[in-house]
Amino acid sequence: xxxxxxxxxxxxxxxxxxxxxxxxxxxxxxxxxxxxxxxxxxxxxxxxxxxxxxxxxxxxxxxxxxxxxxxxxxxxxxxxxxxxxxxxxxxxxxxxxxxxxxxxxxxxxxxxxxxxxxxxxxxxxxxxxxxxxxxxxxxxxxxxxxxxxxxxxxxxxxxxxxxxxxxxxxxxxxxxxxxxxxxxxxxxxxxxxxxxxxxxxxxxxxxxxxxxxxxxxxxxxxxxxxxxxxxxxxxxxxxxxxxxxxxxxxxxxxxxxxxxxxxxxxxxxxxxxxxxxxxxxxxxxxxxxxxxxxxxxxxxxxxxxxxxxxxxxxxxxxxxxxxx
Amino acid sequence: xxxxxxxxxxxxxxxxxxxxxxxxxxxxxxxxxxxxxxxxxxxxxxxxxxxxxxxxxxxxxxxxxxxxxxxxxxxxxxxxxxxxxxxxxxxxxxxxxxxxxxxxxxxxxxxxxxxxxxxxxxxxxxxxxxxxxxxxxxxxxxxxxxxxxxxxxxxxxxxxxxxxxxxxxxxxxxxxxxxxxxxxxxxxxxxxxxxxxxxxxxxxxxxxxxxxxxxxxxxxxxxxxxxxxxxxxxxxxxxxxxxxxxxxxxxxxxxxxxxxxxxxxxxxxxxxxxxxxxxxxxxxxxxxxxxxxxxxxxxxxxxxxxxxxxxxxxxxxxxxxxxxxxxxxxxxxxxxxxxxxxxxxxxxxxxxxxxxxxxxxxxxxxxxxxxxxxxxxxxxxxxxxxxxxxxxxxxxxxxxxxxxxxxxxxxxxxxxxxxxxxxxxxxxxxxxxxxxxxxxxxxxxxxxxxxxxxxxxxxxxxxxxxxxxxxxxxxxxxxxxxxxxxxxxxxxxxxxxxxxxxxxxxxxxxxxxxxxxxxxxxxxxxxxxxxxx
Numbered sequence: 001x002x003x004x005x006x007x008x009x010x011x012x013x014x015x016x017x018x019x020x021x022x023x024x025x026x027x028x029x030x031x032x033x034x035x036x037x038x039x040x041x042x043x044x045x046x047x048x049x050x051x052x053x054x055x056x057x058x059x060x061x062x063x064x065x066x067x068x069x070x071x072x073x074x075x076x077x078x079x080x081x082x083x084x085x086x087x088x089x090x091x092x093x094x095x096x097x098x099x100x101x102x103x104x105x106x107x108x109x110x111x112x113x114x115x116x117x118x119x120x121x122x123x124x125x126x127x128x129x130x131x132x133x134x135x136x137x138x139x140x141x142x143x144x145x146x147x148x149x150x151x152x153x154x155x156x157x158x159x160x161x162x163x164x165x166x167x168x169x170x171x172x173x174x175x176x177x178x179x180x181x182x183x184x185x186x187x188x189x190x191x192x193x194x195x196x197x198x199x200x201x202x203x204x205x206x207x208x209x210x211x212x213x214x215x216x217x218x219x220x221x222x223x224x225x226x227x228x229x230x231x232x233x234x235x236x237x238x239x240x241x242x243x244x245x246x247x248x249x250x251x252x253x254x255x256x257x258x259x260x261x262x263x264x265x266x267x268x269x270x271x272x273x274x275x276x277x278x279x280x281x282x283x284x285x286x287x288x289x290x291x292x293x294x295x296x297x298x299x300x301x302x303x304x305x306x307x308x309x310x311x312x313x314x315x316x317x318x319x320x321x322x323x324x
Numbered sequence: 325x326x327x328x329x330x331x332x333x334x335x336x337x338x339x340x341x342x343x344x345x346x347x348x349x350x351x352x353x354x355x356x357x358x359x360x361x362x363x364x365x366x367x368x369x370x371x372x373x374x375x376x377x378x379x380x381x382x383x384x385x386x387x388x389x390x391x392x393x394x395x396x397x398x399x400x401x402x403x404x405x406x407x408x409x410x411x412x413x414x415x416x417x418x419x420x421x422x423x424x425x426x427x428x429x430x431x432x433x434x435x436x437x438x439x440x441x442x443x444x445x446x447x448x449x450x451x452x453x454x455x456x457x458x459x460x461x462x463x464x465x466x467x468x469x470x471x472x473x474x475x476x477x478x479x480x481x482x483x484x485x486x487x488x489x490x491x492x493x494x495x496x497x498x499x500x501x502x503x504x505x506x507x508x509x510x511x512x513x514x515x516x517x518x519x520x521x522x523x524x525x526x527x528x529x530x531x532x533x534x535x536x537x538x539x540x541x542x543x544x545x546x547x548x549x550x551x552x553x554x555x556x557x558x559x560x561x562x563x564x565x566x567x568x569x570x571x572x573x574x575x576x577x578x579x580x581x582x583x584x585x586x587x588x589x590x591x592x593x594x595x596x597x598x599x600x601x602x603x604x605x606x607x608x609x610x611x612x613x614x615x616x617x618x619x620x621x622x623x624x625x626x627x628x629x630x631x632x633x634x635x636x637x638x639x640x641x642x643x644x645x646x647x648x649x650x651x652x653x654x655x656x657x658x659x660x661x662x663x664x665x666x667x668x669x670x671x672x673x674x675x676x677x678x679x680x681x682x683x684x685x686x687x688x689x690x691x692x693x694x695x696x697x698x699x700x701x702x703x704x705x706x707x708x709x710x711x712x713x714x715x716x717x718x719x720x721x722x723x724x725x726x727x728x729x730x731x732x733x734x735x736x737x738x739x740x741x742x743x744x745x746x747x748x749x750x751x752x753x754x755x756x757x758x759x760x761x762x763x764x765x766x767x768x769x770x771x772x773x774x775x776x777x778x779x780x781x782x783x784x785x786x787x788x789x790x791x792x793x794x795x796x797x798x799x800x801x802x803x804x805x806x807x808x809x810x811x812x813x814x815x816x817x818x819x820x821x822x823x824x825x826x827x828x829x830x831x832x833x834x835x836x837x838x839x840x841x842x843x844x845x846x847x848x849x850x851x852x853x854x855x856x857x
Contacts, residue, residue: 003856004713009775055688105678106524126688132679135382146812153804161797198747198809198817202754202824205805209758212798213765220790240772247714247764251707255757258703259750264695266374266688267750274754 006250007243015238015286016231016294022287030176033183040186045193046093048140050133052105054092054112059122061087070115076108082191085265089126091191096132105130143197147178150204158212162219165296166289170211173289177207180280181273190269199270203277206252210245210285217241218293230299234290249282328844336841339833343732350738369737371518372745372819375693377686378518383530383676385487385511390480390674394471395420398445398457402427402469405441413438417466426468435465442467449474480511483673488513491676493669494529513676523683525662533631533675534666536584536604538614538649541625541637545575562627564634566654574634576627581617586610590667592660593650600660601652604667611647619643628653630663696749703753704730711760715767716856721842722763725834729759732830733823742826745819755827761798762835766791771857780855781847788840795836799828 046053056062064081067090071079080093092112097104109128116123131139151174159167181200185192217237225233253275260271349357350368360366373380399420406413414430415438429438439459446457449472456475460468488507495503495517504516520526542559555561556575564574586606593603606614618626618640627637628651635653651663707726711719733755737744770787778786806828809821 003716006714057687105681106527110524124685124687126685128681128683130678130681134384135680142812146808149812150805150808153808154801157801157804194813194817195747198813198820201805201809202751202820205802205824206758208801208805209761209798212801213794216794216797241768243771244761244764244768247768248758248761251710251760251764252754252757254706254710255703255753258706259699259753261699262695262702263699263750263753264692264746266692266746267695270747270750274750 005243006246011242012235012239013242014235016235016291019287019291019294023291026176026284026287029183030179033179033186036183036186037179040189042182042185042192043189045191046129046131046136047194048136048143048192050131050136051093051095052109052130053094053128054109054125055084055089055127056092056113056116057089057124057126058120059088062090062120064090066119067092067116070119071112074111074115076111085268089265091127096130139194143194146197147200147204150201151175151178154204154208158215162215163298165293165298166215168296169289169292170208170215172292173211173284174204174207176284176288177203177277177280181277184273184276188272190272193269195267195270196273199273199277202274203281206274206278207281207284210248210281211289213244214238214241214285214290218290230294234294238286238290245282245285249278252278328841333841336838340728340732340838343728343735343830346735346738347731347733350734365738367738367741369734370741370743371689371693372743372748373516373518373682373689374684374746375689375696375744375749376518377521377684377689378516379520379523379526380680380682381515381517381523381527381530381678382508382680383491383513383515384679385480385484385513385674385676387476387480387511387674390483391423391471391476393674394476394479395423395425398425398469401445402442405445406438409437409441413441424468424470426462426466428466430465432465435461435467438467442469447475449478477510480674484511484513486673487676490670490672491515491530494665495526497665497669498526498529512679519686521683521685523681525658527678527681529662529666530676531678532662532666533672534584534663534669535631535671536587536667537580537629538582539576539578539580539627539629540617540621541627542575542577543624547571550575562629562632562634564627564637566636567634574627574637576629576634581626582606582610582614584667584671586613587667590664592657592664595650595652599652600655600657601650602655602660602664602667603648603650605648608647614647614649615643615645618645692746692749696746696752700749700753700756703756707756707760711763715763717846718763718767718770718839718843718855718857721839722760722767722835724842725763725831725839726756726759728838729827729830729834730756732834733826736826736830737822740822742822743819744823747817747820748823751820751823751827755823755831758802759827759831759835762791762795762831763839765794766836766839767857770855774855774857780852784843784847784855788836792836795832799832803828 056067062083064083068079068081071081071092071094076097077095082091082093083089084091094108094112097108109130113125151171154174155167155171158170178200181203185196214237217240218234221228221233221237228236256271256275256278259267260275263271346365346367349360349366357366357368399418402425403415403418406415411434413434415427416430418425418427429435439461443459446455446459448454449456452474454472454474456472456478458470458472460470462468484507488505491513492503492505495505495515502518504514506514508514515526515530517523517526542556545556545559549556550561550571550573553561553573558579559575559577561573561575564572567574586609588605588607590602590604593601595601605611622640622643625637625639627634629635635651638652655663704726708723711722713719715722730752733752736742766787769791770783773783773786774780803825806821806825809817810825813821
């Protein structure tokens with residue numbers, strides 16, 4: 001049986017050569033992503049802004065304008081409607097009623113459900129969520145904290161395990177990944193809720209996984225080829241790990257593709273974010289973190305000297321040699 | 325590399341077998357699971373509310389309410405205690421503003437005695453020996469009692485413990501299946517009720533403090549005072565929404581004849597006109613007291629007060645001696661039943677408010693499960709086929725590892741009693757995708773070593789050794805992200821993190837150790853001079 005080989009043996013693509021162009025493109029895209037987030041804002045779900053959400057499943061495709069009109073007539077605040085999943089399903093988001101009275105929120109949910117049932121007999125309410133402003137504030141705080149802790153924790157790990165340059169380059173690359181994901185959500189206006197925070201953390205996890213594999217190879221090659229120029233060495237390492245990068249991203253994409261197509265509408269935003277994250281994370285492994293290593297001045301010779309420093313005698317010898 | 329001692333082989337198979345045995349009860353329908361022989365595990369992992377359908381409520385106690393109640397209770401206690409003192413200590417200008425209790429001792433000579441008396445009423449908190457109230461004398465005759473933070477904290481804590489218990493009793497009364505009731509943080513209670521569709525009844529039930537009091541109606545009050553909102557001496561004005569006489573307030577005596585604390589049962593019942601009401605019975609002490617007061621006050625009205633609002637104010641037609649009474653008011657069968665439940669389960673020491681509510685219909689939950697299973701199956705098939713055409717025999721080993729990994733994760737979840745949520749299914753599918761990464765790393769490394777001209781056995785050996793280091797590092801960093809989600813995430817995200825972390829841990833075992841054993845076995849048996857990889 002002939003086996004499939006996606007990346008031919010001894011592939012040698014000059015990734016590093018075009019790193020300046022790649023840097024420029026990356027910088028532009030990142031700025032565009034930040035700009036989008038600020039200009040268009042994220043379509044924050046009730047998890048993060050507080051409010052209430054009712055998901056209605058109609059018996060036939062819903063005309064958003066008509067549904068909006070029926071909800072507006074109730075005078076319960078500015079309704080945001082979004083079709084989710086199949087054309088029959090609509091999520092209706094409303095601000096929390098100004099009255100803090102216990103029953104006020106219930107009353108709003110009831111009146112919306114009542115009005116829709118009257119106008120569209122047979123409508124089903126699959127989900128209802130109410131999140132108070134207090135809780136949503138905490139959820140935002142926890143989400144941001146989680147992402148920052150993940151970045152810091154991982155940066156510290158790769159700094160301790162390798163050299164400091166690896167810590168910085170990984171952290172920068174992950175920040176890039178997170179910003180690109182946020183930009184994607186600002187662009188598409190997909191709802192940004194708690195599940196997406198999980199997606200962002202998973203992207204961080206995957207991206208770091210990918211970077212560790214390349215970093216580990218760079219480290220290994222640095223020990224093997226002490227005289228090699230850093231650019232060549234990174235090219236070599238990226239090319240050597242390329243078959244694995246391609247294989248793994250394809251398997252993950254296959255799994256996510258199944259989830260996107262068959263996993264139901266609740267997970268759609270999550271899956272879309274993940275797929276984008278895989279692409280962005282793989283890209284940033286090569287053009288953000290690895291290329292950054294060169295700019296940060298990592299080179300096989302200086303770091304090779306750090307290694308024997310563990311034993312005092314050989315360390316002393318080396319220092320002597322260098323001075324001489 | 326080729327040497328795998330027998331004990332190692334056995335223990336690897338043992339672990340895998342355990343995983344499968346533990347996973348099975350969760351995978352078959354409940355009916356079948358019940359027939360599993362007794363010596364085998366029965367534990368199933370739980371489905372999150374987003375999959376089973378149901379209601380999730382996050383309740384928060386008003387801690388300011390606890391503080392207010394404490395001051396009020398202390399005020400009552402100080403009044404009684406100083407009045408009972410011999411000689412009686414007269415106080416005035418009592419104020420409970422700013423969360424502090426302050427009062428003036430009329431006779432300056434009694435200030436020291438009063439302070440001593442009041443100090444004795446405070447209590448130590450915890451091991452630091454700090455009191456729950458600070459007592460100070462201001463302007464030589466005014467005594468100010470300020471609650472300390474630790475005193476307040478411990479009061480909130482005990483109120484919350486009691487509230488959690490009451491919430492549990494009330495939900496149990498509803499007869500719902502396997503509710504989850506957990507205290508969260510200092511002042512919150514998380515309630516999850518699978519299968520519950522309409523949380524309105526539950527919310528109405530939990531929203532009631534159910535503080536029941538019987539007080540005599542104050543008949544000295546003039547209609548003018550009532551209209552102006554002036555309370556009579558020793559009395560108070562309370563709202564009376566259903567007053568048949570029209571006025572929406574009523575004056576009652578401050579002292580309660582009897583309170584809900586002395587209640588032993590409450591049932592929904594009907595009066596002679598078939599109108600729903602609630603019948604309550606008191607314990608023996610409460611019954612005696614109720615009998616005495618009703619004997620002394622025949623033909624006078626008393627007010628039945630629930631959560632500081634008057635439900636009804638019937639006349640005492642004759643002494644009530646049997647230790648039971650009926651509460652009539654504007655009830656439907658449902659509302660009378662709810663009140664009965666609330667009363668039997670005891671009063672909530674503090675008012676609870678719903679600050680987060682999520683309800684998922686059973687249809688959506690079932691759809692999500694189906695979609696999740698379908699997506700997992702398709703993802704697994706796609707990955708398996710892809711691995712097979714890429715790595716041949718080594719792909720088969722990797723696929724075996726993935727399949728067993730799925731069982732081991734499910735088994736571990738069942739053992740831990742973990743909850744599978746919708747994001748958890750996503751984590752599952754993702755695990756299928758990433759679990760093969762370890763095998764990809766190993767196999768690519770073996771390919772590389774072969775190209776460099778190493779022998780078959782050496783290539784395999786090197787492939788596993790070099791790749792293992794990379795796998796370890798990659799998984800540690802991945803686990804960091806997972807751990808953070810587990811600690812900081814709420815509900816569904818926690819479910820995702822559990823699956824992700826388990827997947828990381830088990831995949832190292834199945835993808836590295838287990839496949840290495842399979843590969844070693846094959847190399848030993850077949851002694852191939854060339855491998856297709």
